[in-house]
Amino acid sequence: MHVLLAASAFNSLTQRVHAELRDHGHSVAVELALPGVSLPDAVRRHQPDLILAPMLKTAVPREVWSAHTCLIVHPGPVGDRGPSSLDWAIQENATRWGVTVLQADEEMDAGDVWACVACPVPPVGKSDLYRGEVADAALAAVLLAVDRFASGTYTPQRQPDSAGRTRPYLRQESRRIDWEADSTERVLRVLRAADSRPGVLDELLGGEWFLHGGHPEDRLRGHPGELLATRAGAICRATADGAVWIPELRARRAPGEPTPVKLPATMALGDRLPPLREHPVPLHLDARRRTWSDIVYREDGPVGFLSFSFPGGAMSTAHCRRLLDAYSVACSRPTSVLVLGGGRDFFSNGVHLGVIEAAADPAEESWANVNAMDDLVEAVLTTTDKLIVAAVGANAAAGGAMLALAADEVWCRSGVVLNPHYRLMGLYGSEYWTYTLPRRVGTGVAERLTTDALPLSADAAARLGLADRTIAAGPQAFAAEAFRLAAQLAATSAARSRIAGKKAQRDRDEEATPLAAYREAELARMRQTFFDPDAPYHALRRAFVRKEPAAGTPPHLARAVPGRHTAPLPSREREVTGLAAHDGAPGAATC
Structure with missing residues (x-):
């Protein structure tokens, strides 16, 4: 088939879908959904058999979804709706999540379901999770949905009316850290849910910064909110019951100024940073330590x-x-x-x-x-x-x-x-x-x-x-x-x-x-x-x-890039090692 990928950016998931669909023999092209660009016109140029949206921040126009099957990849289980799906999952400490491939319809994330795959949520940052377990689940769901569409016989399943829950965009007010009161675990969840965008807006050393990344520290302690040490460009900041390492900061954008660059925390702070001791750890770090080292x-x-x-x-x-x-x-x-x-x-x-x-x-x-x-x-x-x-x-x-x-x-x-x-x-x-x-x-x-x-x-x-x-x-x-x-x-x-x-x-x-x-x-x-x-x-x-x-x-x-119909490689060219599905291998739980 000829598949058109409609995406807000050619991000990691869109790249993986592009590559793996080609591996499965499909012709693939991409159109970015950008301001001022007509998606209906792009669809008319491409004449795709199927439209797939791996990462789309805007609604698909009625003119497109009413004339073509358009499948949306939503990073949440069936019934989850809204633009901050992973953010909410991490901040609220979910241990299991999923990815749903659904058909574009009048209401966002409410269309018929073509496939869904569950995945674990380990204690990592959002971007890491997105490129890892979520991407694995997404590819399993996408390939299943594409096969079902290609068969011409599959009927997608309606979402139960009772299953739908639309969550709002997770704004900075809900991400705010109270350094005096918040536990290390709560701080880590908030930081991880905002990684790598939008970051957590905070005040530090007389400026406003977006904090990016968060890792626990098991030994350093201080007054909540206090900066304790640096390590390899990161800063360590005390919480109510411990401390966390924050590797990167981004200054808040001033009106009329370009978007500031995300930088190693010590570099971003520059002359604002008070004298702090560099607190290295051994290269042979004890596996029992709960600290950060890159x-x-x-x-x-x-x-x-x-x-x-x-x-x-x-x-x-x-x-x-x-x-x-x-x-x-x-x-x-x-x-x-x-x-x-x-x-x-x-x-x-x-x-x-x-x-x-x-x-x-x-x-x-x-x-x-x-x-x-x-x-x-x-x-x-x-x-x-x-x-x-x-x-x-x-x-x-x-x-x-x-x-x-x-x-x-x-x-x-x-x-x-x-x-x-x-x-x-x-x-x-x-x-x-x-x-x-x-x-x-x-x-x-x-x-x-x-x-x-x-x-x-x-x-x-x-x-x-x-x-x-x-x-x-x-x-x-x-x-x-x-x-x-x-x-x-x-x-x-x-x-x-x-x-x-x-x-x-x-x-x-x-x-x-x-x-x-x-x-x-x-x-x-x-x-x-x-x-x-x-x-x-x-x-x-x-x-x-x-x-x-x-x-x-x-x-x-x-x-349009033609697909490759591939046969298994000889063992001398490719060795494959498989693990059990308990590690979150895609396909462990599908619908």
Whole structure:
């Protein structure tokens, strides 16, 4: 079928639906529902068999839904209605939730049900949940609904009149934190329900800020509302019965001013921040601790596991340098397999565009950031005494995707979306991609991936050779499963043989073309862009971090992309590990 995706933005869920529908053989195009753009006109141009709205903030016009079947993906169970579904679920401490695919009708979220899938709600931020358990449930529901529509025989089910409950938009008045009275658990729920947008509006150090992200602290204590310490750019603030870590802040927008950039908390506060002690934790963080750290190392026999998780997957110059230091420590350990990543949320999206935008000289900060990324990738590429596995448990893009490709093996969770390209930010790219990408997929496919600039599912990545293994695990179970598989790998004679041959292979590659030559050529293109004030990169970066609305649907998305009818891959090309449905694997409970 030809499916038109109508969406308010080409966000993570829309990207995943786009990629997986193509994997299932459907032709897919996208139209963004933007102010001043006629959706009925777009529908007439595309003549779709089905319209699907993975993320739509506005109502579908009657002219569209009365003439075409239009399916809406609502991030809530049957009967839940309203624009703040996940926000309410997290703030009210729901432990189970769901996703419903329903038909567009006169009343929003009240149409007939084509599919619904339940999912767990772990104690994580809204954006993490949305890209994890909710996205898994959404894809299961979407694929079921599309199959039912394609059959031509399925009759969607009416929602019971008694089941409907419309919840209002969750406004800042309902998100307010009373630092004197609120418990740590209540503060965490409020912060997590507002992550990553809109944030929780609060007063701090004489200014108004949106707080983004929230993590518990088990040892530091102080007067409620007091700032206690800093750690890796985050601030620790006392609650009525404990404390929380807040990684990012965004200043409240002043009338007539552009939208402020979300930044590491200490950077956002700048000179307002009083003298506070930096309170680091050991890299080998005790698993029993209930505190926050964005980089953690653990070890079990021959396997090391270096996990990292940066807000939004953005890696600033400081993030890269700290991760490189941690990587050096991990490489000094007597292990044979080192796993990188494995976290629930983003693996990496490359350089930190927000920090760059806020810098006194964005060109210089862009240059410093990309060089720090290159230093990290080079360290991975030149490690020859152990096998490196990139455990991509969540989405990766641009330089972050290339960081994964520097490893000897790439293992992706089955729900991952990869964007191995830089073009949409007006960049040529670095991170040694001109070495790592062609060696995996060939020069022709590498050129297509970087110019088409379309998202790839984990399965598509495996078919192309970008991934060596897909792991059918829920977000909560992925890290443990990757660790288990790494232990199996470390125990094999093949692993020992591969390690023995790594240095020889690296020497052969170096003799053919030195790594420094790839880096020099890439950075020459990047430097030219960074220091050209008229280069599109600067406007594109500004629009991205300041959430400026798009002028229209980008041509590469509006163009119909044919689907791929796929057959199972041979085991040597793709290894799949499945876990039980208790981890929240999609399809465990459907309607």
